[in-house]
Amino acid sequence: MSWILLVGAGIFEMLCVTMMNQFxxxxxxxxxxxxxxxxxxxxxxxxxxxxxxPMGTAYAVWTGIGAVGGAIVGMLFYGESKDAKRIFFIALILSAAVGLKLIG
Structure with missing residues (x-):
């Protein structure tokens, strides 16, 4: 249940960053x-x-979801760069968050 809460928290963080852009x-x-x-x-x-x-794991996953989600929303809806290097590094952030889940 905690992981579901954490993913939800990350999604809300991503949505809030998107709303900041709208503001x-x-x-x-x-x-x-x-x-x-x-x-x-x-x-x-x-x-x-x-x-x-653990705090470090939770914070890293939360910020990772927000960063990856924000970047994807920016690419899909706000015309931000879809450069392959950018996508590669976004994938690294996502894989690090998954790795923390696997070892935690």
Whole structure:
């Protein structure tokens, strides 16, 4: 259950970063509200996951999901570079997070 919470926390973190990008574009108050609620959910889920997952592992996986997810969203929806080198390093981040799960 802790790993499910951790993945959920990472997904909310990724969504919040995307909402921050939307706020930069639109400057609507609703995005600030969505960001605050999203990060509250993300941090709460991360905190619960850390009851059984070591802090270093949980934080690395959480930030990895956010970084990879944010990069993928940027490539798919915001026209960011899809360079092969960039995709390779994104895959390295993802594989490191999976590796932490396998050894933890």
């Amino acid at each position: 930069q574009k639109e400057r609507h108050f609703k995005w600030i509200l969505f960001i605050a609620v999203g990060f509250t959910i993300s941090f709460s889920m991360l905190s619960l996951a850390m009851n059984t997952i």
